[in-house]
Amino acid sequence: MRAHDERDGALRWGVLGATSYIATHLMPAIAAAPGCALTAVASRPERAGSARDVGRAFGATAHPDYASLLADPAVDAVYVPLPNTEHVDWTLRALAAGKHVLVEKPLAMDEDGCARVEKAAEAASRTVMEAFMYRFHPQQSRAAEILASGAIGELRLVRASFAFRIESGSGNIRLEPALGGGATWDVGCYAVDVPLLFFGQAPRRVSARFSSRPGLDVETSAVATMDFGQGRSAVVDYGIDYGPRAAYELQGTRGTLMVRNAWAMDGEDGVITVLTQDGGVREEIVPAANHYRLQVEAFARAVCEGGPAPMSLAASRRTARVGSALVASAAAGGAAVDTSDEASEGP
Ligand SMILES: NC(=O)c1ccc[n+]([C@@H]2O[C@H](COP(=O)([O-])OP(=O)(O)OC[C@H]3O[C@@H](n4cnc5c(N)ncnc54)[C@H](OP(=O)(O)O)[C@@H]3O)[C@@H](O)[C@H]2O)c1
Structure with missing residues (x-):
């Protein structure tokens, strides 16, 4: 896997969903992590105003839907804090768009979902990690x-x-x-x-x-x-x-x-x-x-150094x-x- 190195500049993050908990916990963490930049956020079309508000607060581009954020070439890594049923699908879509993915727990609600993500991450040469912050x-x-x-x-x-x-x-x-x-x-x-x-x-x-x-x-x-x-x-x-x-x-x-x-x-x-x-x-x-x-720093380090994610997908599959x-x-x-x-x- 080619590492995202310093010549590429900061690791640019996009966030799917402008949720309040995430806006007060994860987004500030991404914005503050060395070598990381929070560049984009997306909401579903019916909640476009939320993405605009959160985007303004962080100086990030607001996208009118999730697919548009995934198509943004100014995003290297995507954070997925959606309802649990959406995690596998949007992780697979982000991988297909060439992004690295930090996905909220549970990555999947069955072992098969984890295995599908594992296979897609390997095929795309991208890093995926489940967000067990503790x-x-x-x-x-x-x-x-x-x-x-x-x-x-x-x-x-x-x-x-x-x-x-x-x-x-x-x-x-x-x-x-x-x-x-x-x-x-x-x-x-x-x-x-x-x-x-x-x-x-x-x-x-x-x-x-x-x-x-x-x-x-x-x-x-x-x-x-x-x-x-x-x-x-x-x-x-x-x-x-x-x-x-x-x-x-x-x-x-x-x-x-x-x-x-x-x-x-x-x-x-x-x-x-x-x-x-x-x-x-x-x-x-x-x-x-x-x-x-x-957690964000450890994930970004793995992406930038091309090393394994600090929490493996095998561990996610087991959980x-x-x-x-x-x-x-x-x-x-x-x-x-x-x-x-x-x-x-x-x-
Ligand atoms: N690590 C942690 O400490 C931590 C803490 C809280 C939550 N989480 C995880 O984060 C995920 C989200 O939890 P949350 O508490 O942030 O949930 P939430 O406040 O309800 O936010 C979920 C977001 O998902 C988007 N969404 C997409 N489809 C949706 C649908 N059909 N119904 C409702 N929302 C939908 C919405 O964003 P838009 O409307 O902007 O599109 C919504 O703001 C969960 O997997 C949870 O386990 C982790």
Whole structure:
């Protein structure tokens, strides 16, 4: 793959959809990242005014529809923060237009969608990465470092929990089945990613129980277990019904590591607590960092150096497989569903 090098100038980004969260979090991150420029934004034709407003705020060209942004030769990389059902399609279209793509989680809601993107990215010699921003926060690498140091012994159990409440009738896309709503593909995929990352493999099997708030056609909370073999397990819960909660724990043979706030950082310091079997309690503060900006920088570096994306599409495929298996298990009343693979990726 030919790298986007310094002679090409800054990596020029275009954004599909002028969403408010993205305009206040990701767009400033792109605009501030060294070697990056935010040059274009697009809205659907019926919301052209939003793209114009956001474009004006960032000094970016406003396109009247997404296809027009993809045809813009002044865009090298596209960020896709659309409803979940749109991710695969617009990623494939962006690749066909010769763009690199950073796509919001979940890249796809099944393994097949990830595989199609992987194949298209390879054919187009372009970089695609799923936007799991929490992986780029320094507290994440610090937690991995503490685990690798042996401070808590061998990892046996991961607990991850991500939840916040979305009110019924709020019009939120997360409550709409036709737009890929539901807790699993919103907060759930983050919580699922944690044990996969720290165990460095897919579980052998998973089972899940979902609940839905009356009047809603999506699951609003879930409790899942994962069996990684050799006495290693994960317990994951997530929801858009209760909260807020955004924490995980790594339980080892000689201690426990707790990350108090893994995903909803918004400028807060990270806090990691380590409890050891001898009664030791240690709290480490990881200074606040903007994980969105760090994610953009890491993606841009991979594009500019022609190296692999810092989160691989194989890892995305594995997360999608486990998410789909949780849905299948819940539909089967909590029956165990096989999810094993041979792939392995460390933290
Ligand atoms: N990484 C994070 O921290 C984070 C945070 C929030 C969301 N996300 C992800 O970003 C994606 C969008 O979430 P969001 O909360 O930003 O959603 P949102 O506020 O509802 O925005 C979604 C945008 O998608 C566009 N869109 C295209 N087709 C649409 C349709 N049929 N219905 C509604 N909108 C449509 C709209 O942009 P135009 O009207 O301008 O065309 C809309 O503004 C999701 O995949 C979510 O998982 C990630």
